[in-house]
Amino acid sequence: MFVVVPTLIAISVFCVGSWAVSGSHTSANSPAPYRLLTPLLDTPWTAKVGTLPWPQHPRPLLYRDHWQTLNGIWTALSGIMVNGVTYMWFATTFTTPSGWPTGQRLLLNFEAVDYEATVFVNGAQVGFNRGGYFRFTVDITDNVNPDGENALLVFVFDPTDSSPYHIPNGKQTTSPSHIFYTPCTGIWQPVWLESAPSSYITSMNFAADMEGTVTATIHSGTGGSNPVEISILDDDGSVVSTQSAVSDETFTFTVPSPKLWSPDSPNLYNITVKMGADNVSSYTGFRTISSGTVNGIQRPLLNGKFVFQFGTLDQGYWPDGIYLPPTLEAMVYDLGLLKGLGMNMVRKHIKVEPDLFYQACDRLGLLVIQDMPCMPATVSMETSPPDAAEQAEFERQIEVLINEHKSYPSIVTWVIYNEGWGQLREASHPEFPITTRIRELDPTRLIDATTGWFDHGAGDFSDNHHYAEPQCGTPFYSTPSSPYDPNRIGLQGEFGGIGHIPAAENLWPVQAAIDTINQTYEINSDLDSYNYRAHVLLGLLRDQVARFACSGAVWTQTTDVEGEVNGLVTYDRRFVRVDAIQWKADIQALYAAAGARA
Missing domain, CATH: 2.60.120.260 (Galactose-binding domain-like)
Structure with a gap:
């Protein structure tokens, strides 16, 4: 190989x-x-x-x-x-x-x-x-x-x-x-x-909400209270707000009547920060992520309104770079494909991308559900779970993930565990204290504690995985490991996964991978049947949005990966399977159904 x-x-x-x-x-x-x-x-x-x-x-x-x-x-x-x-x-x-x-x-x-x-x-x-x-x-x-x-x-x-x-x-x-x-x-x-400079800024955190309130912390390498000056600039370069403060202390100030960030209008503001001789630049977007009851149903809210979230499970693998796209242009191609079909969200699946990925989502207007990379999901994990030191290290790295990425406007949800992989399942249920800790580090976003199953009630989401049909937001799809919970947001964390075998030149040419293609959830004989099946599944999802408490859904997946052939596009990004006109119409129908419930 x-x-x-x-x-x-x-x-x-x-x-x-x-x-x-x-x-x-x-x-x-x-x-x-x-x-x-x-x-x-x-x-x-x-x-x-x-x-x-x-x-x-x-x-x-x-x-x-x-x-x-x-x-x-x-x-x-x-x-x-x-x-x-x-x-x-x-x-x-x-x-x-x-x-x-x-x-x-x-x-x-x-x-x-x-x-x-x-x-x-x-x-x-x-x-x-x-x-x-x-x-x-x-x-x-x-x-x-x-x-x-x-x-x-x-x-x-x-x-x-x-x-x-x-x-x-x-x-x-x-x-x-x-x-x-x-x-x-x-x-x-x-x-x-x-x-x-000898006294320099090590990191900065900005959270800007729909009311124009900016919460900021400027961290310095030396510690202490170093004077800092912050300027917020609009897209014309005009200064709309300035603030004097000190480093290593959280402070707030207000920008009057900001243009809000959303998938439809991804407005961003540039930031300049001066601390002594150190001059750095950054940016932010004004938006508020919250959870609230809309017509009796718990919903995810963006800027105070229910926005149905629909996008793909995004693995972020590449045949010529494995974990890294060959170029920035290549990475943006994947995101542009989703945006072009009308999707407003992407679930970054148990991987963390380069910072330029999140900047691209900020600019395009793609909501990001960000997974924490899991520990090994193997049979041996069932009998040999992480020990105390390994669990502590996992939890430390969750904190690193949050602190490094909590200033990106596009990220709206943190995911702790995917389908129980690496999840300790004894009675203490560590996702509860982890959820509490994440809220302390970042109170501005939602938390999906257990996407898929082994859900004990932590976090903001009641998250179901089911292939190929969706089973979203209704009690008659409740299971012991993935219970329906009307007090949390109903999310179809994964569904779809339908496949189509492409031409040989578009396949990962490793026989061991090719031999697993038949493990794909469904294989369609041609593109007509593939797109029709997608139309049926998106129609089922639309019906669940219209009838039940479904607030978002994640389609599997953006691209093929090695032996998986269920992407919107092949692993080499050379062959797009989707009928764009049909998919755009079906996706817009999801938003329309959600809008009628709001």
């Missing part, structure tokens, strides 16, 4: 599972020049990756002028594109840009390394991070040679789902099998340098 390569090679900085770029060696000590490898299955963007992948600034909510990407060809001192690799080294060199201000701190940023990363600069250990989905920053000022070349080494440990480890890994597995996929190990998101 994987291409076996020599011990010392040159690779893209990203994902070990990536097929897009690599190299081979001519001697034991020197890598060959860059060359494009032929992936098992490419996309229209594969050839555009080049030697400088993802050149965009990776953190749109905290931007400084002086930064430099370290993406590109790195040297790896380990096996690459070989399944089952647990330990590996990545190496590169860098010089500090000559035009940067003197006397500042040099920050080394990693957007995501799966799973544990130990970082060395010029032979000195400078940092460590655990967690395959989250960013970390290392101040390397005292370890670099400002006038010459510097050596950067990253040692990675990633057990994925191998026994006896229980770590948040989503659908990655060392043994791919239909709904579990090729793993991604190592550096899979951008690495970059940044120049900042």
